[in-house]
Amino acid sequence: MELGLALALARVDYVQVGVTSQKTMRLLPASGRRATQKVVIGDHDGVITCFGIKKGEAMPVFKTLPGQRITRLELGGALNTPQEKIFVAAGSEVRGFTKRGKQFLSFETNLTENIKAMHISGADLFLCASYIYNHYCDCKDQHYYLSGDKINDILCLPVEKLNCITPILACQDRVLRVLQGSDLLYEVEVPGPPSVLALNNGNGGDSGEEVLFGTSDGKLGLIQFSRSSPVHKWEIRNDKKRGGILCIDSFDIVGDGVKELLIGRDDGMLEVYNFDSTNDPVLRYDHALSESITSIQGGCVGKDGYDEILVSTYSGWVTGLTTEPVNREGGSGEELKISQEMQNKISSLRSELEHLQIKVLQEREKYQQSSRSSTAVSAVPAFSVNDKFTLNKDDASYSLILEVQTAIDNVLIQSDVPIDLLDVDKNSAVVSFSGCDSEPNSNFLLATYRCQANTTRLELKIRSIEGQYGILQAYVTPRIQPKTCHVRQYQIKPLSLHQRTHSIDHDRKGEGFFKSDNISTISILKDVLSKEATKRKINLNISYDINEISVNHTLKLIHPKLEYQLLLAKKVQLIDALKELQVHEGNMDFLIPEYRCILEEADHLLEEYKKQPAHLERLYGMITDLFIDKFKFKGTNVKSKVPLLLEILDSYDQNALITFFDAAA
Numbered sequence: 001m002e003l004g005l006a007l008a009l010a011r012v013d014y015v016q017v018g019v020t021s022q023k024t025m026r027l028l029p030a031s032g033r034r035a036t037q038k039v040v041i042g043d044h045d046g047v048i049t050c051f052g053i054k055k056g057e058a059m060p061v062f063k064t065l066p067g068q069r070i071t072r073l074e075l076g077g078a079l080n081t082p083q084e085k086i087f088v089a090a091g092s093e094v095r096g097f098t099k100r101g102k103q104f105l106s107f108e109t110n111l112t113e114n115i116k117a118m119h120i121s122g123a124d125l126f127l128c129a130s131y132i133y134n135h136y137c138d139c140k141d142q143h144y145y146l147s148g149d150k151i152n153d154i155l156c157l158p159v160e161k162l163n164c165i166t167p168i169l170a171c172q173d174r175v176l177r178v179l180q181g182s183d184l185l186y187e188v189e190v191p192g193p194p195s196v197l198a199l200n201n202g203n204g205g206d207s208g209e210e211v212l213f214g215t216s217d218g219k220l221g222l223i224q225f226s227r228s229s230p231v232h233k234w235e236i237r238n239d240k241k242r243g244g245i246l247c248i249d250s251f252d253i254v255g256d257g258v259k260e261l262l263i264g265r266d267d268g269m270l271e272v273y274n275f276d277s278t279n280d281p282v283l284r285y286d287h288a289l290s291e292s293i294t295s296i297q298g299g300c301v302g303k304d305g306y307d308e309i310l311v312s313t314y315s316g317w318v319t320g321l322t323t324e325p326v327n328r329e330g331g332s333g334e335e336l337k338i339s340q341e342m343q344n345k346i347s348s349l350r351s352e353l354e355h356l357q358i359k360v361l362q363e364r365e366k367y368q369q370s371s372r373s374s375t376a377v378s379a380v381p382a383f384s385v386n387d388k389f390t391l392n393k394d395d396a397s398y399s400l401i402l403e404v405q406t407a408i409d410n411v412l413i414q415s416d417v418p419i420d421l422l423d424v425d426k427n428s429a430v431v432s433f434s435g436c437d438s439e440p441n442s443n444f445l446l447a448t449y450r451c452q453a454n455t456t457r458l459e460l461k462i463r464s465i466e467g468q469y470g471i472l473q474a475y476v477t478p479r480i481q482p483k484t485c486h487v488r489q490y491q492i493k494p495l496s497l498h499q500r501t502h503s504i505d506h507d508r509k510g511e512g513f514f515k516s517d518n519i520s521t522i523s524i525l526k527d528v529l530s531k532e533a534t535k536r537k538i539n540l541n542i543s544y545d546i547n548e549i550s551v552n553h554t555l556k557l558i559h560p561k562l563e564y565q566l567l568l569a570k571k572v573q574l575i576d577a578l579k580e581l582q583v584h585e586g587n588m589d590f591l592i593p594e595y596r597c598i599l600e601e602a603d604h605l606l607e608e609y610k611k612q613p614a615h616l617e618r619l620y621g622m623i624t625d626l627f628i629d630k631f632k633f634k635g636t637n638v639k640s641k642v643p644l645l646l647e648i649l650d651s652y653d654q655n656a657l658i659t660f661f662d663a664a665a
Contacts, residue, residue, distance in 0.1 A: 007254060007272065007285050009309065009321035012302055015051065015058045017316040018043030019384045019405045022196070022246050023153075024073040025295035025312040028099055029082040037299045038099065042070030042088050043316055044384060050086075050101060053302045056345055062101025068093070069114075076120035079160050087125075089115035094125065107139050117154045119167075126167055128154050133169060133179070143182040149173035152216075155197045157225065161208030168211060168225065170194035173500055176213065178225055188230045189502050191237075192217040193390070198248035201259055212261070214245025216390055220263065220281075234280055243267025243292070243401075244388065251298020253307055253323070260284075262309055264293030266388065266401065267426070267459070270311060270321070291315055291456055292386065292403055314386055315405045315456065381480050389472075389490045392461075396497050397422060400460040400474065400490065407479040408451045411458055415445040417470035417492050420618075422461035423610060428452055442470070453479075464496040465621065467524040494528040495521065518554045519546060520622070523629040546633050552658055554626060558619060559654050565616045566652055572609045575602050620649055627661060 025041040028050075038061055040050040046067030051058045068090040075083040076096075086097040087105070091114050096105030109115070113129035120126070125136040128151040135143040150172040157166040166185075169177040176188040176197075192215030200210035200222055209224045210233070218238030224231040243265035250259040253272060261273040261281055268289035273281040295312040301320055302308060308322035386403040402411060411429075413421070421431065427449075434446040449458060462472070469492050477485040498521075514525055526542055533540035578599050582588055588596050598605070627645055631638045648660050 007323075008325070009285075009287070009323060010325075011287075012056075012308075012320045012322055014039075014053065014301075014318045014320060015049070017041055017049050017318070018045040018047060019314060019386075020044070020294045020312050020316050021069070021071045022294050024070055024088075025297065025310070025318065026073060026075050026086075027297045027299040027301070027310065028075070028086075029084050030300060035300065036304055037301055039301060039310065039318060040073065040086055041295075041312055041318060042073045042090075044069045046070055046090055048073070048086065048088060048097065048101075050099070056302070056342070061099075062097075064097075064101070071115055072118040074118055074120045076122070079122040087118070087120055089118045089127070091115070092129075094118070094127070105139075107136075109134065109136070110141065117151060119155045121156050121159050121165075124156070124159070124165065126154050126156055128169065133167070135165070135167065143179075145169075145177075145179055145182055145184070147171055147177065149175070152193070152195050153197045155199065155211065157211070158199065158204050158208045161204060166225065168197060170197050170213060173502075174215075175502060176211075176223070178230075185227075186229065187502070188223060188225075190215065190219075190221060190223075191235060192219045195244055196246060196248055198250070200250065202250045212248050214248055214263065216244035216266075216388065217392065218242050218244055218265065220245060220248075236281060242269050244390070246292060246294055247296040247311075249296050249298055251307075251309070253298055253309060255307065255323075260298075262296050262298055264296040264311055266292040266403075268292060268313070268457070270296070270309065272309070287321060289313060289319065290454075291317075314403055380484050381482070383478055383480065383484075383486070385476050385486045385488060387474070387488050391497070391499060393499060396463065398462045398464065398496075400462060400472075401457070402460075402474060402476055402488070403457045404476060404478050406456065407453060408455050408458055409477045409479045409483075410451060411449045411460075411477070412475040413445065413447045413449070413460070414443065414473045414475070415470065415492070416442040417468045417472075418444045418465055419472065419492065420463045421445075421447055422463060424459050424461050426459055429455065429458060463618070464492050465618070466495060466497055467520070467527070467625070468492070469494040469496065469528075494524055517550055517557065518626065519551060519633070520625045520629045522546075523625075523632065544633065546630075551626065551630050551661060555623070555654070555658060555661065558622060562616075562619045562623075562652065563654075565619060568605065568609055569616060571598050571605050574598055575605065620646065623649065623657075630661065 020041065020043050025039065028038040028040060030037045036052060038050055038052045040048065042048045046069060048064040048070070050061040052061060053059070070088050070090045072089040074087050075085065076087050077083045077085045084099045086099065088095050092109050092111045094105070094107045094109065095103060097103050109127060111127065111129050111132065111134065115127050116130060117128040118126065123138050127134050130150050131147050133145040133147065133151065133154065134141065147169060151169050152172060153170040155168055159165060167179045169179065171177055172193050174190055174193055176190060176194060178185045178188070190213055194213045195216045196214045198212045200212050204210050207224065209226055210222060211225060212222055214220050219236060221235035222233040224233060245263055246266050247264040249262040251262055252259045254260060263271040263273065268291050270287045270289065270293060271283055272285040274284050276282050292314045293311045294314055297310045298307065299310060300307050301310055302322050303324050306322055306324035308320045310318065310320045312318050384405050388401045390399050392399055429449040429451045432448050434448070436443040436446045451458060472490045472492055474488045475485045476488065477483060514522060516522055522544060526544065529540060530542065575598065578595055582599060588599055624642055624645060628638060645660065648657055
């Protein structure tokens with residue numbers, strides 16, 4: 001899709017390697033201006049592949065033997081020289097290779113966990129495991145830091161510009177942590193869990209202090225990190241509800257001398273931003289791929305003089321969007337002109353495909369023969385599942401994203417707590433529900449998603465009920481033989497729709513102080529903390545101070561949402577009757593404006609009602625819990641009065657509801 005930028009890009013699929021992790025593909029520096037560059041990529045098989053493109057074909061430079069899964073790939077070298085040495089992180093080891101594939105470094109770190117993030121600056125190596133940061137210089141330990149939450153990425157501000165080492169950690173608790181040696185210099189809160197960091201313009205901007213960040217819920221921003229305090233330059237919300245950001249690069253793809261911003265998301269969306277007169281980013285171009293983009297680079301790959309955006313995907317495809325024009329010849333049909341080079345490539349691919357089909361048939365026959373023997377042992381095929389379970393605070397729901405390197409056959413969702421499955425526009429799978437008995441087995445949900453052919457990525461939306469916590473399980477079965485599945489588990493937490501705050505009073509020791517507008521939140525906390533303390537045999541003193549005014553305040557906060565949902569439900573109930581009247585009368589002129597408006601907006605109203613079928617029931621549930629919890633803190637059980645409350649809600653009036661709450665004691 002082109003959005004007003006003078007940019008026409010043609011897609012080219014180059015090669016496919018194994019499954020790839022985030023930030024494991026880079027372009028080596030070109031030997032001359034606008035000359036083609038070599039691509040280097042590492043995969044989960046532990047293989048590093050380096051190749052160039054010649055006459056449209058991938059020509060290997062080197063390829064290493066398989067080993068441990070490669071989790072990061074970076075380029076390095078002496079400061080102020082071309083960065084053409086290749087460094088990979090696999091397990092707890094860092095290996096270095098020349099651009100010709102000769103290994104010159106094998107550094108076994110002292111990390112007890114696998115390396116998750118890596119940055120290289122000259123002789124300095126910055127590594128992160130899940131919670132631990134280590135800084136090495138010439139492979140000697142320098143600094144160490146233990147983070148309060150998981151570390152997703154790391155970079156260091158350019159030493160050649162600032163003459164000092166300033167590492168920045170992107171942490172899961174929505175914080176960027178700026179370090180000085182082994183100490184925390186300061187923290188910066190960002191609008192979502194940061195998943196990737198990149199230097200602005202590739203060099204930190206004019207000051208060398210500007211860092212781009214992308215979040216797992218799809219937001220993008222720029223911060224200037226001075227020595228004393230940060231400056232937020234700009235932030236972009238994810239209004240289009242696109243995927244989380246996995247990779248960022250800066251490159252002049254238009255050729256006007258100004259670098260654009262290249263973004264790769266986990267829903268396969270590639271975006272290009274340029275900057276307006278006020279230096280704010282504007283989306284100018286996007287292109288949808290069918291799987292998550294793990295790495296993105298701008299450069300010249302396919303042909304001299306033609307820049308392109310190169311991406312790697314989760315299943316290992318290396319794909320380019322090139323500025324090289326597609327030649328067309330005129331005529332009434334405007335047929336595509338295929339060069340001799342392209343015809344040869346098509347012929348070669350057809351031959352390769354026929355060879356692979358014959359090989360598959362031979363191997364399948366061999367497997368069936370061996371499986372019938374008395375000593376046969378069925379081998380379970382290995383496959384990778386890339387998953388993400390994140391809270392969407394805008395609509396109080398969770399996104400569960402499942403991605404497999406091969407086509408998905410079906411996904412079974414099971415939960416031991418009540419949850420709702422919401423509609424997702426991008427989801428083309430057919431869902432069916434199975435009856436389940438919640439009493440003996442604590443089994444509240446069994447749902448099966450049957451996927452269409454070639455579906456490798458499935459996105460689900462889930463809404464939980466606060467105070468009811470347990471485990472959600474996903475059984476993922478791909479289209480491979482023999483049939484096998486992977487099981488993934490996700491925790492539904494007691495305060496599942498809350499998120500962490502970073503405004504903490506550090507003077508308090510050994511105590512927690514909780515405040516909420518909603519008395520039900522305090523009730524959930526009290527019950528869960530008491531239960532967990534009893535389980536661990538911990539003496540816990542809980543005191544509470546309930547403000548009666550807060551209950552009416554919470555009802556007033558719920559009122560607009562409840563009123564909207566009730567009005568929506570009433571409008572939807574009228575649609576069929578109004579359509580019947582319209583057909584009978586032949587027009588809508590006789591209807592009052594309110595009813596005409598309902599008919600005109602019928603499709604929109606039905607779509608909105610379909611998206612949140614249980615929203616009204618959920619609001620009823622919140623009000624019922626609020627009613628019960630208000631009197632529970634007074635030592636009174638009012639569950640017998642709940643049917644009367646529901647009657648009041650069915651003929652809802654805000655004042656009548658508040659009066660009922662006040663008079664129920």
